[in-house]
Amino acid sequence: MASQTQDPALTRLADPTVADTDRSRRRRQQHYRWRELRPALLFLSPWLVGFTVFTAWPVLYSGYLSLTDYDVLTDAQWIGLDNYERMLEDPKVRLSLWNTVVYTVIQVPAYVAVSLGLALLLNRAKRASGFFRTVFFLPNMTPPVATGVLLLLLFNGQNGLVNTVLGWVGIEGPNWTTDPDWIKPGLVMMSLLSVGGSVIILLAALRNVPQELHDAARVDGAGSWRRTWHVTVPMISGALFFVFIVNTIAALQSFTEAYTAFFGVGNTTYSNDAALFYVIHLFRQAFESLNMGYASAMAWVLFVVIMVITAIQVTVSRRFVFYEGDQR
Known part of the structure; x- marks a missing residue:
């Protein structure tokens, strides 16, 4: 049993x-x-x-x-948090950080808006869309150093192409490269030449918006603007968020164009305090003054700032970004 x-x-x-x-x-x-x-x-x-x-x-x-005094030529000497304390007293750090923040606040919304506008226009184009995609993307192939030189040619206050065109319509252009109030707007305008990559990303997102949603909104009486704002933008909000966050990170690390235009070797013609971005000051401390320890501390502070801003953007995006498959 x-x-x-x-x-x-x-x-x-x-x-x-x-x-x-x-x-x-x-x-x-x-x-x-x-x-x-x-x-x-x-x-x-x-x-x-x-x-x-x-x-x-x-x-x-x-x-x-970042916790040492290191000049490349001699051994690193441990100094603890002295480099970080020195940053609090460095007026150039405050100036460069302020310039970077102002540039980012202006550049990122303008970049995203122009990218979205061009993507919407391309989405309406039919046979010519391939040609214009190539045209918009070609400036991305230009080396950043060449873009910095081109900035000086286009935005020269006396005989630059931008002021010449403005003069044709009776507008006296500003001194883009010498007036501190116009240096950052000029840099922002130059950065808009490289929107091609973002235009392609947003155009791909636009092509994936279901046509049925537009048809339903049209039947309900929604006009073109309302369909764009209430249907198209929410459906591509994921791509918009990607463009926004990636460009924010890039703007906070802006270096090559501004350095080439305003801090190049032997450049004594143009005002550069308004173009002193944080990464430029970091680079000069590291490779001109050989303050590698101090520059490393600056790099870590920038890393933390970018991480904090990115975390805030990701948190805020949960309320505004729609992904296909969301149940809300």
């Missing part, structure tokens, strides 16, 4: 043959998983090695350097 009432599971566990079979099955499963993982790791290994050597290690090492 005892044998008839015994739990089959206990009988199975008590049988050494069954236990060996289960262990063998588990070993085979682990072996198969490892065989599938090895090719993936093999293909990923170049990126993993490159990321570790050229990104992760330099970032961690710069954190150590």
